[in-house]
Amino acid sequence: MTPSLCRYLIPAFLLAPMLATAAQAQTRPTVAGNWLVRVQGAQPFSVVLSVDEHGGVLTPHAMSRVQTIVPTSAARTDSGFVARATAWERENTLDVAVRGDSLRGTWSAAGQPSLAASGIRLPRETLAPLTGTAVFDSVVGVLQRHFYDPAYNGADWPRLVAQARPRAAAARTDAEAFAVITGLLRAIGTSHLNFNAVPRVPRPASANAQAPRAPAAPAPSSAAPVVSWQTLSPSMGYLRITSFEPSGEALPPEVVRMDSAFAEMAGLPAIVIDLRGNEGGSVDLAYRLGQHLLAAPVAAGYLVVRRGFDSRGLRTAAALDPATVPALPADLPGALLADSVEAAGGAGMLMMGGGLARTYGGRIAILIDGNTGSAAEATAAMLRETRGAVTVGARTEGAMLSAADVMVAPGWRLRYPAMDFRTAAGVRVEGDGVILDVPADPADRAALLRAAADTLRLPAP
Template identity: 25%
Template sequence: MIRRAILAAALACAGAPSLAVRAQAPQAVETFDATWQIVRDSLFDRTFNGADWDQVRAELRPRAEAAKTAGELREVLRDMLGRLGLSHFAVIPSSPDAPGADADLHGEPGFDVRLIGRDLVVSSVDPHGGAAAAGVRPGSIVQAIGGTPTSAMLADITDRTPERVAQLAAWRAVLTRLRGPADSKVEIAFAEPSGATVTRTVTRRTEPGNPVTVGHLPTMYVRVQADAAKTPAGGQAGVIGFNVWMSTVDAPFQQAIDRFRSSDGIVIDLRGNPGGLAAMIMGIAGHFVGERVPLGTMKTRDTQLRFTVNPRIVNGSGQRVDVFHGPVAILVDGLTGSASECFAGGMQSIGRARVFGQTSMGQALPALFDRLPNGDVLIHALGDFVTATGTRLEGRGVIPDQPVPLTREDLAAGRDRPLEAALAWIDEHRKLP
């Protein structure tokens, strides 16, 4: 087994393309035993969140022995990990679940979705992607993908499912149907804002961004966007967003800070950002905090690690600079997870940022990943995270200071109310001449 550390691992990996390495011989029992032992020896909670871990092994090991395919074994492993009731436990396949199954998910359709009520709604469209070329519009309801109704995909989500849980479950349920080989096509039925029902053929394209591979994890594509925005009162604000916490974010983020250093406020858009390398939050926070104060603490089985701000007083050109002292707003939603939650919750807890949007995932456990005997990779939680005020984010999420609901009507009209609210707040707190 090979171990690498990744703190608050990006949850997108749970639905990411399979690893490039092909699975070895099934090695089902060895893989099951290794998974069980890794959790036994490393989980921060010695009570296993109430699960009888020895009994779980006794119950499920015979099923692992009987598994005939990699997919059957993974079902057993996921059942075992699910007994813990914690986030950041996942198995990343090294091969298709069954012989002949298509595991190439490197092509994406060029639009994102959010669950609003019981509807899966297009929340954004990449102007350069296949969806835009096919005429897909924000605010449209996805009714079927490849002939399968979305109602069938979302059947496990009920009125009793907590909203933050339902959002992630819905996104995962449709991800592998929306994605596929690059240049492949998929037919998607939509109910458009106009009331018309249409079926559009969308060409999947290679995901845009800077490809980054960490350890044994699948390749992730990092994107950073920085835009200037006007506040309602005519002030100037910078809006910086990125899709995953990877080291390649640091340089463009620093460039954006230099660009907006004299602005009236900065908005950090973490909506849809599922996490990544949690250690990065200390440096990113250092653009806004001039003292070495803790954002929070990671508690493992035997130790505690403080996530202390690292003030950034030198820019990319080597010039001495001051941190940004203006108002900072952070945007979150139901797909903001992990490292993004640690950052948003940490900045909120020290009073340095105001949070807008919808409650985040509530999946904020730092994690490790291990190569298993069959070639798959196990992501498993190593520690718990609490903010500077002692608030535990796992199972709770980051609760916005100013909740702003997501509506289909706003999406169809091209309105971004969370951003509008953040810009209005900057007006209230910016320094006037």
């Protein structure tokens, strides 16, 4: 080999790895963007995952209503990316291959079977850009007009907004701007306040169109009923209510089940009502429960909107005399609750009970835990005051405010607390939880029932 030939071969030899790396980089898929990911399994869920890439470093951020998913890191692979997240108290891994504007892979956690994951990169028109200050200002405007508390839960609202707005203006990506907005909301330190992506994915224009498709929705499942019951002994019945969400067409079947439960247990000296894990919902099913336990309507708790504070010159509901709060109709549907409070001058008293020919007159115990929240907390607190129910288990979540949803920009929804709640005696549940009478391990049903029986002075079931 001649020296001149070596002069050409050596640079080529040195360039070969560089050229191979460049070729590999060209074939690696683009992973940055906003992804709608659906995970299959017994309880399917969707999450909008934003993936940013700067200098080869990936940063993931969950931007959907699934608040229990907190991405912690992400890294590229030859075919896509791997993201790690904390979800439902476990470390999880999303490992996907990206092909064009779709992805497919697995969602897994240690000791758990892997679940299939699929998704699409969201078209830009499904989510308004968060960069700039337009959406930030819209969020701030809604809260300044409608956030229930004029004192913003003790936060220095003007200072927080002044500090956050320049960061929103400087954000380079949706995920960065999302972090600024959600950080502002967290600084208030209240429940029922969040900001999330809720994209509507357009359908292809024709059957032959090649537009990406959203992950298929799961087939309807035979979900367990919300209301169930059991006669535990000749002296004690058990009523389980897993949610107060049923409303509209879903409400009547659960009302029938509740009516059947009380008809079957009418002669028992005591009933244990299990609200553990019940995260709340509407007041409709709670009203029916109250009808079975209270013969006539009684003042159970009051709600106050921003107008109620401003018109009375108040900074807190603690300064409001419950005796001056107008009563709302006892049969008021939950869907009309907010408008009725507004029409009543910004404050309204919930009336619970009455309307049935026969009510249950025995003793009541209510099982609660840290996942009992919102309307379930209000129900427990109101029955404790109005019916003498004893609470057994652990302190509740302390997240009892009435919320409203508003679309602040295409694809972006703000949920904010629109009404404060106090019991008729003026007791606040938000931040404090329901007063606990008998501490017991909320995970041990048998121990809870024994504690309830002992408190009600009945034989253990």
